[in-house]
Amino acid sequence: MRSLNNKFRLVLGLTFLLCLACAPLSQARSLWNAGGGASLFTDHKAxxxxxxxxxxxxxxxxxxxxxxxSAEKAGSIGLGPGLGILRNVLPEITGSGGDKVSASGKTSRGGSLNAKVTVKVVEVLxxxxxxxxxxxxxxxxxxxxEIKLTGIVxxxxxxxxxxxxxxxxxxxNIVYLGDGPIGDRQTPGILSRLFHWLI
Structure with a gap:
């Protein structure tokens, strides 16, 4: 009876070793692939x-x-009285004059643009x-x-x-264009442009 048990244990042990030898090798691998992309909890970046x-x-x-x-200019002229008999005929004559010009001008221009536009990466430099x-x-x-945008980031x-x-x-290079009824009304008509050209 004891020899039968020993034989059974021997057969069972050999069977177990045979199963281990035939089983494919398995390796522990991480579920995370380092080159597989970004985190599941962050948005994808370009x-x-x-x-x-x-x-x-x-x-x-x-x-x-x-x-x-600003420009200013002043001048004067004088002519003395005549001599002798001409003293009474030609009295002393004096004159003065001046010219002053001043002008000032101011030009002011401003604008703002707030928008969101999704663009494509065309090339990696x-x-x-x-x-x-x-x-x-x-x-x-x-x-x-229409909004057009090009640039480098x-x-x-x-x-x-x-x-x-x-x-x-x-x-x-950000270009904002508008075309339609409102844009047409902002463009001067032919008569207005002709009038401005004449003056």
Missing amino acids: AGPGDLVTIIIVEQAQATQNATT ENGNFLLEGRQEIMINGEKQ RPQDIMADNTVLSTFVADA
Whole structure:
């Protein structure tokens, strides 16, 4: 009986060893792939051509120019009385005159633009900066409004929510156009332009 138990244990042990030998090797692997992308808890940031970036346009411009001109000139002339008999005929003559001109002018111009536009990364430059380009077109009550933007941005200036302020865009070219009834009314008519040309 004891020998039967020993044989059973031997067969069971050999079977176990055989199963271990035939089993495929398994390795412990992390569920996180280091090259697999950003965290699940953060937004995706632009990293290469074709990726999108939202530009928050906050632009204000103010220019003032002052000019003042002042000129003054004065002069006098005198002619003494005649001599002898001519003394009574030609009395002493004096005269004076002056001229003064002053003028001043002031020009002031200002504007502001607040908008959001999503643009595309067109190219990654040699230094790692992104070349951006994009446009946005909106129709409101028959009025077409279009924003075009091109420029260069550093990857580190892009915030965690994949946005960047327009003040961080280098070589920024921001164009805002409006076309429609309101824009047409802001353009002087032919007669007005002719009148201004004549005067």
